[in-house]
Amino acid sequence: MRLPQWRVTLNARCKRSCYYCRPSGEAVATEAGANLDPDRLLAVAAAVRAQGVDSVKLTGGDPALYEPLVDVVRRLREEAGMRDVEVISRHPRxxxxxxxLAEAGVTQFNVSLDTLNPQLHREICGPDDHAEVLDAIRACVATGVPVKVNVVVMAGINIPEIDALIDWCEEAGVDSVKxxxxxxxxxxxxESYERRLQIKQKLNLPxxxxxxxDLADGVRSxxxxxxxxxxxxLGHPMTVFTLTSGMKVVIKDSTAGAWYGSVxxxxPLFPCHDALMALRLTADARLQFCLLRExxxxxxxxxxxxxDTKAVLARVEAAFEMYAAAYFRKDGTKTTELAEVSR
Incomplete structure (x- = not known):
């Protein structure tokens, strides 16, 4: 049985406005100020764990702005039996x-860094806190917990910096760059921040x-x-390069293909970018299959x-059945055959 990632959107806002994101973060449109109740989260975690999933990615919004975060990480490890708990953040906090969080049992930190230029960072994200983000990455590394840095590659914005970003992460002791x-x-x-991109850069997301x-060729060398x-x-096939330092550079290119299902x-948006990569729980306690459709x-x-724990379990089980029947499609083709990928 193919199992999706389980991603939990803990809150609905992150206090920044990155071009490539939406006000509700990973969730479909969610009311501002929404925060997922920890007991609701743990109840759904039990149902997800019963389907064989033992890892969770905590997203937002931004988990760093979710007050019960440390306690929730501990409960997911100790009460829900989650083997892996990854926290994904772009906030200096x-x-x-x-x-x-390290003491509570987080197994990976994932922090976003799209530029080494403070002015460009402010233009992309909104806040003027670039130095604080760099310090936060170093603080996460200092815990000894593996740290992944996400870099969203944007034509005309940060392409010339990609090598320098990889170098900075390598020197900082980051475990992997994606x-x-x-x-x-x-x-x-x-929802999207495309209007902000149009005003700032006179560009649209595409x-x-x-x-x-082309970036893959450069890293390969x-x-x-x-x-x-x-x-x-059910994720995209991704190329992973290991550098001499041991740091890994992961390249996630949607043209490698995605998984689709009955939903x-x-x-009208088929085929789309992420398709059925993950099952998400939103801050207002909805199961979400798709990033784009309410x-x-x-x-x-x-x-x-x-x-009603039995009903929750039944709804979660039904959701997993759809993922089990998913099929793979390589972008731009009509094939539904899965390419061979190593795990």
Whole structure:
């Protein structure tokens, strides 16, 4: 059975406005100020764990701004039996929380860094806190917990800096750097910051997109090992290069293909960027299959509030059945055959 990643959007806002994101972060449109109740989260975690998933990625919004974060990490490890708990943040406060999170059992920090230029950082994100973000990455590294740095590659914005970003992360002791392509269809959903991009750069999201093949060639020249992996059972095939230092550079290019399921039938956005990569739980307790469609969600809040654990388990089990029947499609082709990838 192919299992999706499980990603939990803990809150609905991150206090920044990056071009390539949306106000609600990873969630479909969610009311500002929404925060996921920890008991709701743990109840859904039990149902997800019953399906064989033992890892969770905590996203937002921004987990660093979610007050119960340290306690939730501990409960996910100790009560829900999660083997891996990854915290994904772009806020400097993650550095302040890093020691407590490490003690609570977080297994990976994931911090975003798209530029080494403070002025460009402010233009991309909004806040003027570039130095604090760098310090936060160093603080996470200092805990001894593996640190991944996400870099969103944007044509005309940060391409000349990619090598320097990799070098900075290598010197800082980062475990891995992940280069991601732009979600060029993000603005097809109800929320995006594309209007801000149009005002600042006079560009649209698709203008920032480029396949990452050329970058892969550059990283390949300095690597000692190369492999192709999938993140979870339904992620994009990704190329992973290991540098002489041991740091890994992961290239996630959506043109490598994605997984689709029954919820995708008849969708005007098919084929899309991420498809069924993950099952998400939103800050207002909805199961979310798709980044772009409001109609493709399952509201668990009434069942959770009623304490109907059997119904919650049934809804989660039904969601996993759709992922089990997913099929792979390489971008731009009509094939539904899965390319061979090593795990």
């Amino acid at each position: 993650i550095g302040e929380l890093a020691p407590a 280069l991601l392509d732009i979600i060029k269809d993000l603005a097809e959903g109800q 203008d920032l997109y480029l396949p990452l093949e 300095r690597a000692v090992d190369e492999e192709v992996v999938q993140q979870g059972g 995708c039938r008849g969708c 109609d493709a969600t399952v509201d668990l809040a009434p069942l959770l509030d009623a304490g």
